[in-house]
Amino acid sequence: METQEKKISQAIIQRLPRYYRYLGELLSADVDRISSGDFSKLMGVTASQIRQDLNNFGGFGQQGYGYNVKNLYEEIGRILGIDRVHNVIIIGAGNFGRALAGYSDFEKRGFSIKALFDKDEQKVGKTFGGIQILPMDRLRSFIEENQIEIAALTVPKHSAIELADILKDTGIKGIWNFAHTDLDVPDSIVVENVHLSESIMRLSYNIKSRNGSVK
Amino acid sequence: METQEKKISQAIIQRLPRYYRYLGELLSADVDRISSGDFSKLMGVTASQIRQDLNNFGGFGQQGYGYNVKNLYEEIGRILGIDRVHNVIIIGAGNFGRALAGYSDFEKRGFSIKALFDKDEQKVGKTFGGIQILPMDRLRSFIEENQIEIAALTVPKHSAIELADILKDTGIKGIWNFAHTDLDVPDSIVVENVHLSESIMRLSYNIKSRNGSVK
Numbered sequence: 001m002e003t004q005e006k007k008i009s010q011a012i013i014q015r016l017p018r019y020y021r022y023l024g025e026l027l028s029a030d031v032d033r034i035s036s037g038d039f040s041k042l043m044g045v046t047a048s049q050i051r052q053d054l055n056n057f058g059g060f061g062q063q064g065y066g067y068n069v070k071n072l073y074e075e076i077g078r079i080l081g082i083d084r085v086h087n088v089i090i091i092g093a094g095n096f097g098r099a100l101a102g103y104s105d106f107e108k109r110g111f112s113i114k115a116l117f118d119k120d121e122q123k124v125g126k127t128f129g130g131i132q133i134l135p136m137d138r139l140r141s142f143i144e145e146n147q148i149e150i151a152a153l154t155v156p157k158h159s160a161i162e163l164a165d166i167l168k169d170t171g172i173k174g175i176w177n178f179a180h181t182d183l184d185v186p187d188s189i190v191v192e193n194v195h196l197s198e199s200i201m202r203l204s205y206n207i208k209s210r211n212g213s214v215k
Numbered sequence: 216m217e218t219q220e221k222k223i224s225q226a227i228i229q230r231l232p233r234y235y236r237y238l239g240e241l242l243s244a245d246v247d248r249i250s251s252g253d254f255s256k257l258m259g260v261t262a263s264q265i266r267q268d269l270n271n272f273g274g275f276g277q278q279g280y281g282y283n284v285k286n287l288y289e290e291i292g293r294i295l296g297i298d299r300v301h302n303v304i305i306i307g308a309g310n311f312g313r314a315l316a317g318y319s320d321f322e323k324r325g326f327s328i329k330a331l332f333d334k335d336e337q338k339v340g341k342t343f344g345g346i347q348i349l350p351m352d353r354l355r356s357f358i359e360e361n362q363i364e365i366a367a368l369t370v371p372k373h374s375a376i377e378l379a380d381i382l383k384d385t386g387i388k389g390i391w392n393f394a395h396t397d398l399d400v401p402d403s404i405v406v407e408n409v410h411l412s413e414s415i416m417r418l419s420y421n422i423k424s425r426n427g428s429v430k
């Protein structure tokens with residue numbers, strides 16, 4: 001069935017994966033349906049926020065019935081594009097790259113890690129958790145031959161900038177950027193940044209602010 | 216000099232570390248001052264946004280002069296609370312924990328990693344990058360004795376929930392949570408979540424949306 005999907009605000013997109021996570025937990029606990037009131041308590045957001053967010057997708061809730069957990073879970077999965085497999089490579093086989101490669105949750109959600117890449121010849125040729133570490137000169141051909149959609153960059157800042165420049169001439173559709181820099185790529189490539197330094201600075205700010213230090 | 220700091224919206228707090236990063240880069244490049252126009256081009260946000268954000272802190276910009284890079288950098292650092300050292304422990308000495316422990320950027324920004332903790336007896340007693348791996352039964356006393364403020368949790372979901380319950384009775388002020396779950400802690404403890412599964416789902420959504428797939 002083909003239906004037009006309207007543009008959804010980034011604010012809602014930020015929240016959708018969290019709905020998806022809670023729905024997955026309800027599903028694992030064999031919960032068939034949930035009222036927006038109960039869902040609201042569980043997630044710690046208002047019932048009206050839940051209704052507003054989920055009504056963007058045509059409204060799954062029925063008066064007096066609540067939400068059908070399985071349907072809503074599958075529908076949000078479809079909206080997020082995780083109802084199919086995405087092929088992923090990780091560039092940078094350091095601690096972070098290996099941590100990502102070993103994270104089984106990604107595979108479960110349809111993100112299939114096809115290779116690690118590293119410029120260190122000591123690492124190339126080894127495998128990590130069953131995933132091979134390849135040399136950088138294999139990057140372009142590997143992306144094309146394996147329909148790689150997503151490249152995770154777990155490399156230093158200057159390398160990430162160089163890599164973004166190489167990746168823009170490949171079929172890569174998304175960069176998952178762990179380097180502490182913004183990347184300049186064409187609009188056809190989506191960048192999702194995970195800036196850990198910024199995250200810990202927000203934590204620092206909020207600790208300071210919560211403890212009421214004024215000086 | 217003591218001045219009242221007004222409450223700043225979380226939206227601005229989200230952006231402050233990015234200003235801080237760019238100002239740090241300008242400083243490294245020996246740039247003394249920058250106009251809001253140039254700063255706007257560099258960061259890819261509007262000049263009016265920059266002025267609005269930075270005016271929250273009393274307004275550092277001067278007509279015809281622009282921003283004094285060093286002053287603004289230091290002032291934002293002070294606001295973020297990174298003008299002093301925060302003692303940090305990492306609970307979970309797996310790949311993620313070790314990746315965090317090895318990330319020199321944190322130390323540079325005043326986050327001093329004092330120990331790793333793990334329940335795996337094979338790991339306990341070893342050091343990683345000069346940081347010792349301690350057993351879980353040392354957790355409470357170590358936090359008290361070393362004025363630990365922040366605990367990074369790089370453990371599975373069920374362990375994170377148990378740990379949050381233990382940490383709430385210690386002097387910990389902030390939890391940096393990498394586990395794929397929300398944590399229930401008193402208001403006195405700040406939680407900053409890094410949910411990588413949610414991040415890659417947003418990437419997936421945006422790839423799908425950017426490529427205009429409607430089905």
